[in-house]
Amino acid sequence: MADITYKSKINKIRTFALSLIFIGFGIMYVGLLFKKIEWLMLIFIILGMIAIVFSTVVYFWIGMLSTRAVPIICPSCEKPTKMLGRVDACMHCKQTLTLDKSLEGKEFDESYNSKKQNK
């Protein structure tokens, strides 16, 4: 994992879906620059639409994941959050969370530390 900052998985996927929408519009905009070459413009617009449709799919996927996520109260900021899998981060304060005591501080220890140092 090359991630430097560790974010809540749900937030991460949400950011990904949101950026897909922007990428989609970006691609369509590029397509408009090729107005004179009709087939090229069409390809860009279709690609852009695919990206936007895909982001909608990702949004649905987040919805499904959310129902499977375990709701917990964050021990650090005491707000309710949801976690996916055995390890995740709090949506509010990015406190790392784990359901498995043996994994505590292991899986994303490095990224978590480097993030603290950056601040």
Ligand SMILES: [Zn+2]
């Ligand atoms: Zn928290």
